Amino acid sequence: MKRRSIITVLVAAGAVLAAGVLFSATADAATTLGASAAQSGRYFGAAIAAGRLSDGTYTGILNREFNAVTPENEMKWDATEPSQGSFSYGNGDRILNQGISMGAKVRGHALLWHAQQPGWAQSLAGSALRNAAINHVTQVATHYKGKIYAWDVVNEAFADGGGGGRRDSNLQRTGNDWIEAAFKAARAADPAAKLCYNDYNTDGVNAKSTGVLNMVKDFKARGVPIDCVGFQSHLGTTIPGDYQANLQRFADAGVDVQITELDVAQGNNQAGIYATVTKACMAVSRCTGITVWGIRDSDSWRTGENPLLFDNSGNKKAAYTSVLNALNAGGSTTPTTPATTPTTTPTTPSTGGGCSASTSLNSWNGGYVATVRVAAGSAAVNGWTVTMALPSGSAITGAWSATNSGTSGTVSFRNVSYNGSIAAGGYTEFGFQGTGAGPTATPTCSAG
Ligand code: G2I
Numbered sequence: 415m416k417r418r419s420i421i422t423v424l425v426a427a428g429a430v431l432a433a434g435v436l437f438s439a440t441a442d443a444a445t446t447l448g449a450s451a452a453q454s455g456r457y458f459g460a461a462i463a464a465g466r467l468s469d470g471t472y473t474g475i476l477n478r479e480f481n482a483v484t485p486e487n488e489m490k491w492d493a494t495e496p497s498q499g500s501f502s503y504g505n506g507d508r509i510l511n512q513g514i515s516m517g518a519k520v521r522g523h524a525l526l527w528h529a530q531q532p533g534w535a536q537s538l539a540g541s542a543l544r545n546a547a548i549n550h551v552t553q554v555a556t557h558y559k560g561k562i563y564a565w566d567v568v569n570e571a572f573a574d575g576g577g578g579g580r581r582d583s584n585l586q587r588t589g590n591d592w593i594e595a596a597f598k599a600a601r602a603a604d605p606a607a608k609l610c611y612n613d614y615n616t617d618g619v620n621a622k623s624t625g626v627l628n629m630v631k632d633f634k635a636r637g638v639p640i641d642c643v644g645f646q647s648h649l650g651t652t653i654p655g656d657y658q659a660n661l662q663r664f665a666d667a668g669v670d671v672q673i674t675e676l677d678v679a680q681g682n683n684q685a686g687i688y689a690t691v692t693k694a695c696m697a698v699s700r701c702t703g704i705t706v707w708g709i710r711d712s713d714s715w716r717t718g719e720n721p722l723l724f725d726n727s728g729n730k731k732a733a734y735t736s737v738l739n740a741l742n743a744g745g746s747t748t749p750t751t752p753a754t755t756p757t758t759t760p761t762t763p764s765t766g767g768g769c770s771a772s773t774s775l776n777s778w779n780g781g782y783v784a785t786v787r788v789a790a791g792s793a794a795v796n797g798w799t800v801t802m803a804l805p806s807g808s809a810i811t812g813a814w815s816a817t818n819s820g821t822s823g824t825v826s827f828r829n830v831s832y833n834g835s836i837a838a839g840g841y842t843e844f845g846f847q848g849t850g851a852g853p854t855a856t857p858t859c860s861a862g
Contacts, residue, residue, distance in 0.1 A: 443742040447723075447734075448481030448518075450741035454696065455748040457482035457519050457563075457703035458741065461675065464488050464505040466713065467512060471728045475709050476512075482519040482563070484674070484705050485509040486715075489522055490530045494554050498534045498546060503557055510561060521674070521705060522562040524569035524612060525551045526596050528583035536584065540783070540847035541812025544588040548599045555603035564608035564642055564672065567600045568593050572613055578625030587776060589785045589814065589845030593629070594638040601639040612644030612674055618654025619663070630667050636840065644674035647691060648707070648716075651681035658694035665700035675707040677714060677721035678733070688723070689736040696745025768793075769836070769859040771800045775852040782808075782852030786816075786827070788859055789841040795861040797834045800844075801826040802857035808850035816844035 444450035451458035459482025466472045476483075487493060488505040495501055513520040526547055538546055555565065571593055573581040585592050593611070600609050611630070616623035626643065633640045643664050654660070661671045673695055678687045695701035710728055711720040723734040768791045776783045788798050800816070802825060809822045816827040833842040 445738075447479045447738060447741065450738055451703065452481060453741070454745055456695070456701070456741075458737075459483055459519065459521065459703060459705035460709050461486040461523075461705060461707045462509060462512065462709070463713070464508040467508060472709055472713070475724060475728055477516055480518060481516070482521060482703055482705060483509060483513040483516070484521040484523050486523075486708070487530070489554065489558075490524060490527065491535060491550060492530045492532045495535075495550055496532050498532075499549075501553055501557065506558075510558065514561070519563035519703070520561060521672075522555075522558060522565040522607070523674075524566035525554060525600060526567065526585060526592075527569040528581065528585060529570070531584075539584060540588060541814050543584055544592065544595070544812075544814050544845075547585060547588070547592065548595055551596050551599040552603050555600045555607070558607075559604040560606055562604065562607045564610050564670075565600055565604070566612040566644055566674070567596050567609050569612045570614065571611075572616070572622050572625050574615055574622060576621045578621040578628070580625075587783050588847070589783055589843070590774070591785065591815065591843045591845060594633065595815070597633070597639050608641040608670065609639055610642040610644045610670075610672065610674075611640060612646065614646040614648055614675070616643075617645050617647050617649070617657055617660065619656045619660050620654075623660055627664060627667060630664065630669055634668050640669060642670040642672055642702070644672050646675035646707075647673050647677075648675060649678045649687055649691075651679050651683065651687075653687045653690050657690065658697055661694055661698045661701055665698050670700045670702050671695075671698060672702055673704040676704060677707045677716060677719075679716070680720040684721075685732040685736040688733040689740045692737050692740035693743075693745070696740060696743070699746040699748055702748050769795045769798050769861045771802075771857040771859040773802070773853055773857060775854075777852045781847070781849050783845060783847045784852050785843055785845045786857060787841050787843050788829075788836065790836040790838055790861075792838055794838045795834075795836040798829050798836070798859055798861050799826055800857050800859050802853050803855045804848070804853050805851045808848055808852065810846050810848045813846035814844060815842070816846070818846060821848075 447458040460480045461484045463486045485506060488509050494506060510520055571581055573579055580586050597609050616626055664671050678684050695704055706723060708714040708722050710724040710726055711722050712726040714722050723731055725731055769788055771786055771788050774785045786800060788800060804822055810818055815833055819826045836842055
């Protein structure tokens with residue numbers, strides 16, 4: 415070993431001893447993206463397409479550089495369930511097997527999304543869509559059980575613009591609890607996979623990312639399973655100045671963070687922006703890895719923007735070198751988290767405590783979706799019934815997370831098996847869809 419190397423290694427060892435969590439570069443810097451990321455316990459991945467796996471230049475770079483893969487389109491709803499109840503895993507399995515052959519992590523993308531739905535799902539609504547969506551999550555996560563590092567369970571469910579609220583979609587119209595229903599179903603199907611929420615335009619501190627953060631905090635407070643948030647990072651010629659601070663505030667809320675779809679417009683500072691993203695992830699201990707959304711510029715969905723790390727011929731670009739250097743410069747090491755195990759909610763003994771209910775309404779001309787929150791008072795509730803009067807002409811066409819008695823006039827809803835027990839001060843939600851005008855009268859709740 416050369417003298418300079420010995421000194422560097424000693425300095426690195428000292429840093430590790432001093433801080434316990436630091437990884438420092440040695441003279442033997444790794445020479446590929448995956449190997450250099452692995453030095454700090456991270457992965458460096460690429461979105462790949464089944465249709466390109468026969469291209470030798472493509473697979474040469476893939477096998478050499480990356481230690482994680484994401485299917486660009488092959489595990490989406492339209493690809494995996496082209497007709498209802500009939501599943502098609504050929505191309506998804508090709509991506510999975512490519513990942514396994516590389517010893518790479520496989521990120522699953524994406525179980526539910528408003529886009530790339532099969533036609534049959536696009537034409538469903540209400541409880542038929544909700545049931546189909548949850549069945550889809552269950553079937554696909556079960557097919558890939560034990561093989562997926564992290565699933566994008568829900569993709570792009572928040573709206574752009576200043577409100578920080580949800581995007582309107584057929585899934586959103588089944589009730590605000592569709593996201594948590596999806597996460598619960600995914601956890602039940604594959605307890606070992608990390609479950610992520612994934613979105614774009616959430617790469618700095620803004621109304622949209624704050625909306626997502628609030629959802630994460632709410633899920634954590636109520637025990638809804640969520641392990642990670644994906645930041646797509648489809649960037650132009652600038653990057654938010656609070657990029658790292660934004661990752662950190664999610665990490666502080668108790669989730670891993672991942673850069674999931676990175677690409678950066680060619681512009682004057684492409685290499686600099688790639689370096690900034692990489693350094694930010696390296697500085698946040700719960701940032702577990704980075705995925706670029708394609709390999710060569712010619713593989714990118716952003717035609718003409720040349721946003722990736724390899725040119726059309728497969729040569730390394732300046733951006734490649736800046737990423738590699740940032741990975742080799744080190745940073746905080748990612749904590750090795752044990753495999754996730756499902757948490758079982760203890761059954762709460764009946765104490766005779768009271769409950770209350772409130773309704774939020776998403777209505778349009780001729781129909782509505784109602785989401786009803788059932789809250790326990792100062793004592794736990796074991797079983798509940800909510801009763802409400804519907805306006806004249808209103809009729810229920812479907813309900814979820816509750817069983818309804820009656821469809822018009824005065825109707826009541828009884829808890830189902832998994833949501834009868836509510837801890838003191840806690841709440842659960844159910845929903846229903848109907849035709850006509852939605853309920854405006856305050857519902858009553860009785861416990862027991
Ligand atoms: O739009 C960029 C990404 C935004 N975040 C979620 C990602 O899943 C999304 O990926 C892109 C794929 O890179 C594209 O390849 O999603 C697009 C669809 O929304 C994908 O485009 C589709 C084309 O629209 C289809 O015409 C084509 O058949 O790719 C399909 C397969 O090549």
